[in-house]
């Protein structure tokens with residue numbers, strides 16, 4: 001379970017085709033009002049999925065990296081076939 005108090009910061013990247021709203025603004029509406037949030041733009045890489053938001057959560061945990069499951073939804077699953 002992810003406790004908001006354990007989140008150091010969250011970084012969002014959006015593909016250049018997404019510009020209607022800031023992902024960080026959505027996260028605040030969702031309840032992350034005290035979490036430091038930052039947005040950036042992903043590079044336009046040929047064959048990479050369009051309309052894609054990546055979310056990197058910097059989370060204080062005692063878990064080992066190999067015990068954390070990164071989640072890739074829909075077409076984004078093709079980005080990391082090794083995970």
Ligand SMILES: O=C(O)C(=O)C[C@]1(C(=O)O)C=C[C@@H](O)C=C1
Nearest residue numbers: 013042043048054055076079080
């Ligand atoms: O994990 C992703 O979302 C990817 O697109 C893969 C990958 C990578 O090669 O590790 C590539 C680009 C992103 O900026 C981050 C990670």
